[in-house]
Amino acid sequence: MKNSNPILSMRNITKIFSGKVRANDAVNLDVHPGEIHALLGENGAGKTTLMNILSGYYRADEGEIFMHGKPVLFKSPRQAIENGIGMVHQHFMLVPQHTVAENIALGLKGLPFVFPLRIIEGRLREFVSKYDLSIEPGARIWQLSVGERQKVEIIKVLIRGARVLILDEPTSVLTPEEIDRLFRILKKMKAEGKAIIFITHKLGEVLEISDYITILRKGRVAASLPSSAIAQKEEKAKAELALKMVGREVILDVKKKHVNLGDAVLEVKDLLILNDRGSEAVKGISFSVRRGEIFGIVGVAGNGQGPLVEAITGHRPISGGGCTVTGEIGYIPEDRLNMGSVPDLTIAENSILTQYRNSCFSGHLFLNLPSIQEWAKKLIAMFNIMASGVNTPAKQLSGGNLQRLILARELSRNSSLLIAEQPTHGLDVGSIEYVWKSILEQRKNAGILLVSGDLSEALALCDRIGVMYHGKVTIFTGPFSNKIEKIGLKMIGM
Ligand SMILES: Nc1ncnc2c1ncn2[C@@H]1O[C@H](COP(=O)(O)OP(=O)(O)OP(=O)(O)O)[C@@H](O)[C@H]1O
Numbered sequence: 001m002k003n004s005n006p007i008l009s010m011r012n013i014t015k016i017f018s019g020k021v022r023a024n025d026a027v028n029l030d031v032h033p034g035e036i037h038a039l040l041g042e043n044g045a046g047k048t049t050l051m052n053i054l055s056g057y058y059r060a061d062e063g064e065i066f067m068h069g070k071p072v073l074f075k076s077p078r079q080a081i082e083n084g085i086g087m088v089h090q091h092f093m094l095v096p097q098h099t100v101a102e103n104i105a106l107g108l109k110g111l112p113f114v115f116p117l118r119i120i121e122g123r124l125r126e127f128v129s130k131y132d133l134s135i136e137p138g139a140r141i142w143q144l145s146v147g148e149r150q151k152v153e154i155i156k157v158l159i160r161g162a163r164v165l166i167l168d169e170p171t172s173v174l175t176p177e178e179i180d181r182l183f184r185i186l187k188k189m190k191a192e193g194k195a196i197i198f199i200t201h202k203l204g205e206v207l208e209i210s211d212y213i214t215i216l217r218k219g220r221v222a223a224s225l226p227s228s229a230i231a232q233k234e235e236k237a238k239a240e241l242a243l244k245m246v247g248r249e250v251i252l253d254v255k256k257k258h259v260n261l262g263d264a265v266l267e268v269k270d271l272l273i274l275n276d277r278g279s280e281a282v283k284g285i286s287f288s289v290r291r292g293e294i295f296g297i298v299g300v301a302g303n304g305q306g307p308l309v310e311a312i313t314g315h316r317p318i319s320g321g322g323c324t325v326t327g328e329i330g331y332i333p334e335d336r337l338n339m340g341s342v343p344d345l346t347i348a349e350n351s352i353l354t355q356y357r358n359s360c361f362s363g364h365l366f367l368n369l370p371s372i373q374e375w376a377k378k379l380i381a382m383f384n385i386m387a388s389g390v391n392t393p394a395k396q397l398s399g400g401n402l403q404r405l406i407l408a409r410e411l412s413r414n415s416s417l418l419i420a421e422q423p424t425h426g427l428d429v430g431s432i433e434y435v436w437k438s439i440l441e442q443r444k445n446a447g448i449l450l451v452s453g454d455l456s457e458a459l460a461l462c463d464r465i466g467v468m469y470h471g472k473v474t475i476f477t478g479p480f481s482n483k484i485e486k487i488g489l490k491m492i493g494m
């Protein structure tokens, strides 16, 4: 691939936020046609910023971009799109109340004034058959799963004729099946000579699909190498990449200390829950979670995990059976941006969102600002959150740092039940190490319900695991070393 000319070159790109945060510092990046280029780096390393510059969302303070050897200047995302560069963002940018077709039509040029559903549907069908991207054009975005929403984002970019496709952590929200499907689509695009820039924290994926790797550390390029140049053995290769990313060795090896079990903090009995379409999503399941234990819910997404958590947290009515929570619930939702935080509020404000009534933070009439700021500072230090200050809006945090903020807030609440949905999605390897330790620590005072799509995470942390399949649950008790295969088979209904 390297013997072809690059389709795209970024030269000496520098971006400084608020006069002090050097998000990108003289970054060089070459991408060739027919190449899947992985962009790696720890949370806050500058990956999203660099791609936002490439796709016309931000202007670089210094540096140049070349397409096919010619300098280009993108003043807006539209100009980048016109030059064949399209980006699927880390946090999707769809309008939830609109349909798939309406979202795809938004900003599309050359359409008649009256909404041309037929035309869009026709074009949609082209992509559906070409890339195997089946999707219902009339469905409303809010009704779709994250995997389906991502498909809409990808179609949106492809339909505009992208030759360079940027995907910012596309797999962190997908099930293993959906990831396979996405990879098949990417390989087809690669075979057509398109270039793909792929941001991920999952090193296994880098080894599986990338041709070339660029690693950023603190805004600078720390390494740039063909994927064939890293160790052949998977574990060794991962360790090598982690070292280049974080600058130290990362040990994802959990040492679980014994903790005495206490009373039940969650009791679910014959629970029946309907989904939005009125069919049974959870079909009469029973389990309990006691203080001192981590109970894992695993399964392929869409088998009832979502409605189950919604019912326990009071976001969805239950249609039969019972669900009792003793004490308060701490909740780390899967959708951090919409459910977990208010992006326009500051870090300090976000740090007390679920405990603003706490007497430390509010007096009779007003919130106690100094103590809130002190608290936010403490969380930032404890969880190593990269932020320029407690009064910056949460939306300026990098994806992983926003996540750390929500984790910090919920883990520090002293609730009796902690529900953690995909707590390590989007975190770099160094942070995963820290979050795992924190969750294990938390079970000294609380019962934990861990919902994870990552079986290895559940196996490492949980005392018991409930596998959900078609709304039913099968419970396994640890140690799991000789049950892994059985658990895997249960996940696919065997
Ligand atoms: N709009 C903005 N205003 C101010 N600072 C910003 C803005 N966007 C990003 N930053 C800062 O720039 C740095 C790089 O952030 P960026 O989002 O590029 O990181 P990232 O590598 O994508 O991280 P992650 O893996 O967590 O998504 C961070 O310190 C972040 O807080």
Ligand SMILES: [Mg+2]
Residues within 6 Å of the ligand: 047, 048, 049, 090, 168, 398, 399, 400
């Ligand atoms: Mg990012």
